Amino acid sequence: MEALSINNRSIGVSFNNSGIAEVRVWSPKAELISIKLEVQMLPLDKDEHGYWSLNTDQIKPGDQYRFEINGKPLPDPASLSQPEGVHGPSEAFDVNAFNWTDSQWQNIPLADYIFYELHTGTFTTGGTFKDIENQLDYLIELGITAIEIMPVAQFPGERNWGYDGVFPFAVQNSYGGPQGLQQLVNSCHNKGLAVVLDVVYNHFGPEGNYVGQFGPYFTDKYQTPWGSAINFDDAGSDEVRRYFIENVLMWFRDFHIDALRMDAVHAIKDLSPKHILQEISERVNELMTQSEKNYYLVVECDLNNSRFITPVDKGGYGMNAQWTDEFHHALRVTAGGERNGYYTDFNGIEDLANAYQNAYVYHGQYSEQRQKTFGTSTKGIDGKRFVVFSQNHDQVGNRMLGERSSQLFSFEMQKLMAASVMISPFLPLLFMGEERSESNPFQFFVSHSDEELIKAVRKGRKAEFADFHIKGEAPDPQAVETFQRSKLNWANINQEPHQTMLEYYKTLIRLRKHQPALKTLNRENMSVGVDILTNTLQIQRWTEGQQLICFLNFSAQNQTVIVPDDINQWQKLFDSAEPKWNGPLASSPIISTGEELKLCPESILLYTQYHA
Known part of the structure; x- marks a missing residue:
């Protein structure tokens, strides 16, 4: 087998510039493989390292096919399209046929990313890529710079969060398939939006998972929450690693995706001398050199291990950024959220202050929940390597009833939590709506076809909430109503309090983009003061030309603070308690050194001074 090509796909069914179909599949134990078309069967030749291949003019884009292995027909593990779902035939798709018009697009700097996480099926009433395209102007007006799409790899049925995908290369048919995704990305780029795609490399879903019948894609050396681990370091792992590296390169090269968000990389088990994430990083760097374009790799990881986001040449895995759940947990507890389940490790405002300073709350301290010392130092790591949020799909959807912050916190506290994210020296993420x-x-919703699996999912969901001491029944994940209930309500956009909150967010994002002290993600140019008794924070951030001070009151009472004495006068920049934001009382437009400043309950105040 030739070396991995950075420039084109080498597995599945691809079409070269002459229109010839290049077919290649890995199945090291097979004795005979053919590709089965509607009216004919074409045998494949055996190559090195367990690969089988064929070049033919008998396959055209749109043709449906299966691989027949030792007489058993199976869909293509590297299929780009599954028009009849996970159990149906694969469809030949020419990934290079799309007429891109985004040649002028250049990925924006990572430090300028303002993420908007969305789920294709519930973001709009229609639930397709085309429907997302119709709302791009709304997102641009909001101030978003990058949409982050929850996984689109083909999953069973038409309703799923996306983490049950079983065809990593195929784009969900009910969303619009591969061409629909290409069209959406093209439109985003032409409107100045970057596109982040959520991908899952830690497990395959349970239904329609045929890859194990081709080769040793799984290993019993390790177990994950979803069963046997993907084989990244056991016998046969070279080609499994190649499979996922090809997937990464495909999204960037053939779909023009700007960044990948890799789900739960802590569940990737790999003791190879070179971790799979490091190898992915190195291959993406090769692609960037050849294409002269920038791509980013963002990981979800709960290990608090800075090695994941340390460059390869400094001994790390070379990921560009990571989701930082601990900022969310500390913020939520500070805001008055319950302390159960994984929240028991968080104590409120002192942990939030810690998160502002260190990104990780646990960076070498003892964790009661884990019953061990946990985390590494983040000293010297840029703020742009951490993504923070007050809500995301996990933190909302993994509640038993899926309540958003709007159902759990007051309007004032929602505003304060949103601003807490925006003033951080990290990358902000919003969850749709x-x-x-x-x-x-x-x-949480699924649309499986296996009754035993449906029962197991229902049972598993109930077990998940045992640590949260929640009574009652979880919504049925299989029910259509659960999915429909989870769709955004676009009808309320011009109603109160929704309209005011939308304008509030627009203003916050403008501040984030245009105030130098907020825009510059220098963690060194920041100080954090905390008062546990009053549940307040004072955060100062600065650049060469601006000083900024933020007063955050998480208590339900008025609090008084003394204006610091390092600058004579501060000019008000933002006030969440102003009546125009449905707040109770506006604060003074100018404050001076040493004076007492009253903070309204559940509010944030920003004051600034510009200097030459």
Whole structure:
């Protein structure tokens, strides 16, 4: 087998410039493989390292096919399209046929990313890529710079969060398939939006998972929450690693995706001398050199291990950024959220202050929940390597009833939590709908066809909430109503309080983009003061030309603070308690050194001074 090509696909069914179909599949134990078309069967030749291949003019884009292995027909593990779902035939798709018009697009700097996480099926009433395209102007007006799409790899049925995908290369048919995704990305780029795609490399879903019948894609060396681990370091792992590296390169090269968000990389088990994430990083760097374009790799990881986001040449895995759940947990507890389940490790405002300073709350301290010392130092790591949020799909959807912050916190506290994210020296992420205080829940939903699996999912969901001491029944994940209930309500956009919250978010994002002290993600140019008794924070950030001070009151009472004495006068920049934001009282437009400043309950005040 030739070396991995950075420039084109080498597995599955691809079409070269002459229109010839290049077919290649890995199945090291097979004795005979053919590709089965509607009216004919074409045998494949055996190559090195367990690969089988064929070049033919008998396959055209749109043709449906299966691989027949030792007489058993199976869909293509590297299929780009599954028009009849996970159990149906694969469809030949020419990934290079799309007429891109985004040649002028250049990926924006990572430090300028303002993420908007959305789920294709519930973001709009129609639930397709085309429907997302119709709302891009709304997102641009909001101030978003990058949409982050929850996984689109083909999953069973038409309703799923996306983490049950079983065809990593195929784009969900009910969303619009591969061409629909290409069209959406093209439109985003032409409107100045970057596109982040959520991908899952830690497990395959349970239904329609045929890859194990081709080769040793799984290993019993390790177990994950979803069963046997993907084989990244056991016998046969070279080609499994190649499979996922090809997937990464395909999204960037053939779909023009700007960044990948890799789900739960802590569940990737790999003791190879070179971790799979490091190898992915190195291959992406090769692609960037050849294409002269920038791509980013963002990981979800709960290990608090800075090695993941340390460059390869400094001994790390070379990921560009990571989701930082601990900022969310500390913020939520500070805001008055319950302390159960994984929240028991968080103590409120002192942990939030810690998160502002260190990104990780646990960076070498003892964790009661884990019963061990946990985390590494983040000293010297840029703020742009951490993504923070007050809500995301996990933190909303993994609640039993899927309640958003709008159902759990007051309007004032929602505003304070949103601003807490925006003033951080990290990358901010919004979860779809939070910008207008969406009241519909986001619940867990699936559309499996196996009755025993459906029962197991229902049972598993109930078990998940044991640590949260929640009574009652979880919504049925299989029910269509659970999915429909989770769709955004676009009808309330011009109603109160949704309209006010939307304008509030727009203003916050403008501040984030245009105030130098907020825009510059220098963690060194920041000080954090905390008062546990009053549940308040004072955060100062500065650049060469601006000083900024933020007063955050998480208590339900008025609090008084003394204006610091390092600058004579501060000019008000932002006030969440102003009546125009449905707040109780506006604060003074100018404050001076040493004076007492009253903070309204559940509010944030920003004051600034510019200097030459």
